[in-house]
Amino acid sequence: MSTVNVAIVGATGAVGTKILEKLLERNFPSSSIKLLASKRSAGNVIEVDGKQFAVEETVPESFDDVDIAFFSAGGAISKMFAEEAVKRGAVVIDNTSAFRMTETIPLVVPEVNADVLQEHNGIIANPNCSTIQMVTALEPIREKFGLNRIIVSTYQAVSGAGAEAIDELEIQSNQFNNRQEIDAKLLPTGAGEKFYPISFNAIPQIDAFDSSGYTFEELKMINETKKIFNMNELHVSATCVRIPVVSGHSESVYFEVDKEGVSVDDIRSELVNAPGIVVQDDAKTQHYPMPLFSEGKDDVFVGRLRKDPDHPAGFHMWVVTDNLIKGAALNSVQIAESLLATEKK
Structure with a gap:
């Protein structure tokens, strides 16, 4: 058609x-x-x-x-x-x-x-928005070097919880600045029994808790990643945190590859040539992704690439994207x- x-x-x-x-x-x-x-x-x-x-x-x-x-x-x-x-x-x-x-x-x-x-x-x-940006960044690495473990911690914007959460962040920020009592009605989840301020805070809960102690947001990342990669044997763990940012999810991703002798430069080279990814990775000039500068952009931004000091096949990276756009x-x-x-x- x-x-x-x-x-x-x-x-x-x-x-x-x-x-x-x-x-x-x-x-x-x-x-x-x-x-x-x-x-x-x-x-x-x-x-x-x-x-x-x-x-x-x-x-x-x-x-x-x-x-x-x-x-x-x-x-x-x-x-x-x-x-x-x-x-x-x-x-x-x-x-x-x-x-x-x-x-x-x-x-x-x-x-x-x-x-x-x-x-x-x-x-x-x-x-899920947080899954999309992570698998986009990991796919060129997985394809070239293999992948057997992922441990991710997310720092997720309030826009992921809807327009009302954005409004509540603004209201709470004004209340904080005016030394007023902070009124919390939405986060971490509307179905919860307790609500906490998001302004000037970080809430280590997105969605409700499962009996395992993981939240459903964390389980989404775990299970969706395995399905997208078609790798049920892949080891994945997640901790999802809501932070006082309007738009742009950030993730600290630890991963282990299968191939031996892989360097940070090898990882960076695959990412630089991958579609939809922009590498911002220069510690000397403090060049790295930040959610404020991802807002309104299509790309998945990757930086802070480094090798794990204790695991020969372990690496760390920082991944940021606009959760409403690519996410x-x-x-x-x-x-x-x-x-x-x-x-x-």
């Missing part, structure tokens, strides 16, 4: 808006773009690059004549409408956790495993681009 009819479910949200922006910015071959949201948002108008798009209520009939439907309105909405969209002829690219670990549904980062798109049955899952919207659009390229072959 030369052009496709597109729908964006959750179009008024932060990720949905970014998906629309990326479709237009990258000249995605769409003949029409339909914006879908809740009933209360129907009738609103979203303007991007001088183009206006009216928002419609999401109903089953919304997917008639739709070829590709991006879903980013929460897992409950995806479970309610995704299969209906497929029945009506659409391919669904889902940005929630609803289908990520379903065995028959591909979980895709195009730089890593675009080949599995050929196996889809109508639904394709977009991974969500851009990866979804890249999946659609890869899907169309696969169909042309």
Whole structure:
């Protein structure tokens, strides 16, 4: 198909808006773009690059004549409408956790495993934002030198918890500066019994805890990484932390390769030549990735490359990307681009 009819479910949200922006910015071959949201948002108008798009209520009939439907309105909405969209002829690219670990549904980062798109049955899952940037940075290393262990600690922006969390960070910062009592209502998780301030703080919990002591965010990183790499034997552990940054997730990643005699220069050389990665790694000039400077950019930034002092095959790196762009919207659009390229072959 030369052009496709597109729908964006959750179009008024932060990720949905970014998906629309990326479709237009990258000249995605769409003949029409339909914006879908809740009933209360129907009738609103979203303007991007001088183009206006009216928002419609999401109903089953919304997917008639739709070829590709991006879903980013929460897992409950995806479970309610995704299969209906497929029945009506659409391919669904889902940005929630609803289908990520379903065995028959591909979980895709195009730089890593675009080949599995050929196996889809109508639904394709977009991974967790923190997983996307890590596997993008590790894939060129894994492909060249092998990989057997990952230990990651994340430093995740509040935008990953939604617009309300961004507002709460601003409110709490003002309360702190004015020496007022800090009001916490959202974090670490809306389903929790306790809420903690995020302003001038770091909260070592994202999502609820599993009986294992890991949070569901940490388990997502562990299980999604194994699925994307198709390596059930891979050793992965994660600790996920929320910090008072608006946008841009940061990760400290320790990894062990299979091949002997690998140097930092070898690792750096693979990363420099990898698609979607920008290496910022010069300790002498204090050149390294930071979330503030990743905001609004497409790339995954990698720096602080160094060898572990005690393990001959162990390395450390620092990985940063805009969680709303490569961590969500851009990866979804890249999946659609890869899907169309696969169909042309």
